[in-house]
Amino acid sequence: MEKEQLGLVLAELFPAMEVVTSGEHVRVKAAPAEFHKLATTLRDDSRFQFDFLFNLYGVDREDKFSLIYNFESTKLGHIIDIETDLADHDNPVMDTVSDLWKTAEFQEREIYDLMGVKFSNHPDLRRLFLEDGWGFPLRKDYKDDINFIER
Amino acid sequence: MQEVEFSDILTAQEDGDYIVNIGPQHPSTHGVMRFVVSLKGEMLDYVVPHCGYIHRGIEKMCERMTYPQIIHLTDRMDYLSAHMNNEAVSILVEKALGVEVPERVKYIRTILSELQRIASHQLWWAAFGMDMGGLTCFFYGLRDREKILDIFEESFGSRLLHSFICPGGLMGDIHPNFQKRTKEFITYFRKKLPEYDQLLTGNIIFEQRTKGMGIMSKEDAISFGATGPTGRGSNFACDIRKKFPYSAYDKVDFKEILYTEGDSWARYKVRVDEMWESMKIIEQLIDNIPEGDYSTKMKPIIKLPEGEYSQRVETAKGDLGVFVVSKGEKYPYRMHFRTPNFSNLFVISQLCKGNKIADLIAISGSLDLVIPDIDR
Numbered sequence: 330m331e332k333e334q335l336g337l338v339l340a341e342l343f344p345a346m347e348v349v350t351s352g353e354h355v356r357v358k359a360a361p362a363e364f365h366k367l368a369t370t371l372r373d374d375s376r377f378q379f380d381f382l383f384n385l386y387g388v389d390r391e392d393k394f395s396l397i398y399n400f401e402s403t404k405l406g407h408i409i410d411i412e413t414d415l416a417d418h419d420n421p422v423m424d425t426v427s428d429l430w431k432t433a434e435f436q437e438r439e440i441y442d443l444m445g446v447k448f449s450n451h452p453d454l455r456r457l458f459l460e461d462g463w464g465f466p467l468r469k470d471y472k473d474d475i476n477f478i479e480r
Numbered sequence: 481m482q483e484v485e486f487s488d489i490l491t492a493q494e495d496g497d498y499i500v501n502i503g504p505q506h507p508s509t510h511g512v513m514r515f516v517v518s519l520k521g522e523m524l525d526y527v528v529p530h531c532g533y534i535h536r537g538i539e540k541m542c543e544r545m546t547y548p549q550i551i552h553l554t555d556r557m558d559y560l561s562a563h564m565n566n567e568a569v570s571i572l573v574e575k576a577l578g579v580e581v582p583e584r585v586k587y588i589r590t591i592l593s594e595l596q597r598i599a600s601h602q603l604w605w606a607a608f609g610m611d612m613g614g615l616t617c618f619f620y621g622l623r624d625r626e627k628i629l630d631i632f633e634e635s636f637g638s639r640l641l642h643s644f645i646c647p648g649g650l651m652g653d654i655h656p657n658f659q660k661r662t663k664e665f666i667t668y669f670r671k672k673l674p675e676y677d678q679l680l681t682g683n684i685i686f687e688q689r690t691k692g693m694g695i696m697s698k699e700d701a702i703s704f705g706a707t708g709p710t711g712r713g714s715n716f717a718c719d720i721r722k723k724f725p726y727s728a729y730d731k732v733d734f735k736e737i738l739y740t741e742g743d744s745w746a747r748y749k750v751r752v753d754e755m756w757e758s759m760k761i762i763e764q765l766i767d768n769i770p771e772g773d774y775s776t777k778m779k780p781i782i783k784l785p786e787g788e789y790s791q792r793v794e795t796a797k798g799d800l801g802v803f804v805v806s807k808g809e810k811y812p813y814r815m816h817f818r819t820p821n822f823s824n825l826f827v828i829s830q831l832c833k834g835n836k837i838a839d840l841i842a843i844s845g846s847l848d849l850v851i852p853d854i855d856r
Contacts, residue, residue: 353790381702383792384801384818399790399801399818403702403716406723432705435826443539458532458855466540467814 335407356410364413365424372429378402382430387444389469394421425451443467504533508611508841511851524832529825535855542815547573547647547782555641558853560600561795563592566645568802572791573647576784584772585649587765590728594758599628600796601751604848609680611845612689624672631661649775662766666759690744694831694843705823708798710847713747715740720794732764744846783810797821821853
C-alpha cells in the first residue's frame with residue numbers, strides 16, 4: 330500500500346491515534362494501553378500484514394520513555410513506525426508483543442537490560458548482556474563513577 | 481512483576497535431563513558465546529544462548545562521540561563486514577544533511593562492499609568446513625581471503641578494520657593499482673571457487689551433516705527476523721540491495737539467491753552462490769568507475785538537524801539498521817544498531833530441537849555468527 334493510503338486506512342480504524350505521513354515512513358503515535366490491540370490488527374489484517382518486526386528500540390527522553398517499533402510487510406512491502414510514550418519515568422511498563430513476533434522476545438530483553446523498561450506478560454524477562462544489579466546504562470541519568478569520565 | 485532467575489530455568493527441567501555448558505571459550509562459537517544446552521540422552525531439548533561476554537556498550541559510547549568518530553566504532557561490531565557498517569552510518573548522515581555524494585564514491589563503495597562480502601563468506605566457508613572436521617577448507621578459504629585483504633591493505637593501509645567509508649565520501653582515493661588487482665583477483669577466484677564445491681559441496685559426509693539439519697520455515701525466519709543468507713535459505717526475500725537499493729546497487733544486474741529448503745545445506749548454498757553474484761557485481765562496476773572527487777566537502781563539525789533518521793544496508797550477515805535520534809547537536813542523542821547477528825542468533829533454540837548435540841556445532845556454524853555484532 331502507498332504511504333498516504335496506509336495512513337488514511339489507519340486513521341480511519343484508530344481515530345484516537347496521531348498518524349504522520351510526511352516523513353520517510355508512516356509514523357503512528359499510539360497510547361501504550363491500546364498498543365497490543367493495534368499490533369494484533371497490524372499483523373492479522375489482510376490490508377496490513379505486518380509480519381516482520383524489523384526493529385524495536387527505546388529512547389530515554391528524560392521525562393518519559395519512547396519505544397519505537399519498525400514493522401515491515403514482507404508480502405505487501407510497506408513499512409510503518411509506531412511510537413509509544415511511557416509517561417512513568419521511574420517504573421516504565423509496556424505490554425509485550427513477543428506473542429506476535431518471536432524476535433520481540435529478545436529485543437525486549439535487550440531494552441529491559443539496557444534501559445530498564447519492563448514488559449508485562451513477557452515469557453523470559455532476564456537481563457541479556459549485563460549482570461543482575463548493574464543499573465540501566467542507556468538511561469540518561471546513569472552514573473558510573475569508575476568507568477565514566479565527565480567532560 | 482517477578483524477575484526470572486536463571487536457576488529457575490535449571491530446576492524447571494524434567495528429571496533425567498542433562499545440562500551441558502558449551503563455551504564461552506569453545507572454538508566453534510567463533511568468539512565468546514555460551515550455550516546452555518539441555519540434553520535428553522544425546523538429543524537436544526533446548527539451547528539457551530547467553531551473551532554479553534564482550535559487551536562494550538557501543539550505543540552508549542556513541543552518545544559521547546561525533547559522527548566521524550562513530551564510524552570507527554561500527555567497524556568493531558561485525559568486523560567481517562566493516563565496509564558495510566561504515567557505509568550504513570555514512571549514508572544515514574548524508575541523507576540527514578541532504579548531501580549528494582559523487583558517483584565515483586557510490587561505485588567505489590559498492591565494489592568495496594562486495595569485496596568485503598566475498599571475504600566474509602570465504603572466512604565463513606573456511607570455518608564452517610573446519611567446524612565439521614575438514615581442516616583443508618580453512619587453508620583454502622584463508623588463502624583466497626588473503627588476496628582481498630592485500631588489496632585492502634594497499635589501498636587503505638588496514639586489513640580488517642578499515643574505517644575507509646566516512647560521511648561525505650571516502651577517507652582517500654583508491655590506490656592506482658586497485659582496479660588492476662581487483663580484476664586479477666576476480667580472474668583468480670573464478671578458477672578457485674569451483675574448488676570449494678569439489679572439496680565440500682559434493683562431499684558425502686558434509687551433505688549428511690547439513691541436509692535436513694536445522695530446518696527453519698519461512699514463517700519462523702520472518703517471525704525471528706532472521707535476515708541475510710540465513711533468511712534467504714528459507715526463501716525469505718530480504719535482500720536490502722534489491723528492496724531499497726542504495727549506493728550503486730540500482731545500476732547493477734544481479735540475482736537474489738533464494739533457496740526453499742531452509743536447512744543448513746540451503747544456507748550453505750546461498751553463501752556460495754552469493755560469492756558468484758558478488759563477483760558479477762564487481763565486474764560490472766570495476767571498469768566504469770567515473771572520474772571525480774573521492775569526497776564532497778563536509779563541514780568540519782557535522783551536526784544533524786533535529787529529528788529521527790534510519791538507514792538499512794545489507795551486510796554479509798544480513799540486514800543492518802542504524803537509527804539515530806538527533807537533537808541538533810554534534811553528538812547523537814540516541815543511536816541504535818539493529819544488527820543482523822542478534823536476530824539470527826536466537827533462532828538456534830528452534831533449529832536445534834530434536835537434533836543431536838554434535839549437530840549444534842554444524843547448525844550454529846551455518847548461521848554465520850559474529851559475536852561482537854550480537855554483544856555490541
